[in-house]
Amino acid sequence: MKRPIIAIDGPAAAGKSTVAKKVAEKLGYIYIDTGAMYRAVAWKALKENVPITDHARITALANRMDIRFEKTNGEQRVIVDGEDVTEEIRTPEASRLSSAVSAIKGVRKRLAELQRKIGETGGVVMEGRDIGTVIFPNAEVKVFLTASAEERARRRAGQLREIGIDADVAEVAREISERDLRDSSRSEAPLKQAPDAVLIETDSLSIDEVVEKIIALHNERLASQTADPGSTT
Numbered sequence: 001m002k003r004p005i006i007a008i009d010g011p012a013a014a015g016k017s018t019v020a021k022k023v024a025e026k027l028g029y030i031y032i033d034t035g036a037m038y039r040a041v042a043w044k045a046l047k048e049n050v051p052i053t054d055h056a057r058i059t060a061l062a063n064r065m066d067i068r069f070e071k072t073n074g075e076q077r078v079i080v081d082g083e084d085v086t087e088e089i090r091t092p093e094a095s096r097l098s099s100a101v102s103a104i105k106g107v108r109k110r111l112a113e114l115q116r117k118i119g120e121t122g123g124v125v126m127e128g129r130d131i132g133t134v135i136f137p138n139a140e141v142k143v144f145l146t147a148s149a150e151e152r153a154r155r156r157a158g159q160l161r162e163i164g165i166d167a168d169v170a171e172v173a174r175e176i177s178e179r180d181l182r183d184s185s186r187s188e189a190p191l192k193q194a195p196d197a198v199l200i201e202t203d204s205l206s207i208d209e210v211v212e213k214i215i216a217l218h219n220e221r222l223a224s225q226t227a228d229p230g231s232t233t
């Protein structure tokens with residue numbers, strides 16, 4: 001039997017990466033951060049001085065880029081054309097640009113192909129904005145993770161400080177809300193909750209509590225598949 005796909009979507013800084021990583025670790029599944037792929041394209045566009053308005057060049061760039069996830073000392077690293085860009089893709093500039101890049105149709109097409117290829121065999125936890133709606137609408141487990149704007153800004157500012165970026169919570173809050181607005185109002189695969197996704201509001205939950213909820217959803221799903229292997233619902 002094919003192992004499940006767990007799709008985790010939600011707005012910026014809702015804790016998707018932290019939670020998805022832990023769920024994948026516990027289940028022995030592959031973890032895929034699709035936001036890192038959009039960030040990688042943004043980083044490359046910045047590096048090559050391609051203006052964001054030049055969609056054809058940015059799409060061409062995305063089409064020829066090699067994006068890999070590699071594990072080094074238990075940590076997932078993002079490698080673009082042989083270069084480790086794990087930290088560089090997290091700067092506020094790359095964040096802003098990644099949202100603009102993700103609205104380009106050709107870029108989404110290319111990254112969607114890669115994401116489906118990585119995930120099609122199952123046993124994967126994939127996080128992003130459109131995983132349960134567009135990439136894997138038949139994913140066995142779908143979660144929409146969110147938290148209040150204040151909580152998300154506080155968490156993201158903390159993460160930025162950890163990688164040495166001095167972040168002001170109010171400024172981070174502004175950046176996040178601009179990005180959410182752009183991500184949810186674009187015409188291509190906008191951020192939205194899939195009708196069959198389970199909503200988890202994380203303000204008052206610990207990371208482990210969220211992880212346990214998702215593992216429970218996964219186990220329920222596996223049990224129902226075992227009981228009725230022909231079922232597609």
Ligand code: DC
Pocket residue numbers: 012013034035036038039095098099102103127128129130131179183
């Ligand atoms: O998850 P993140 O904040 O690292 O994602 C960076 C940007 O990429 C985000 O602003 C929207 C975009 N994105 C997307 O459009 N679709 C995805 N599946 C993942 C990310």
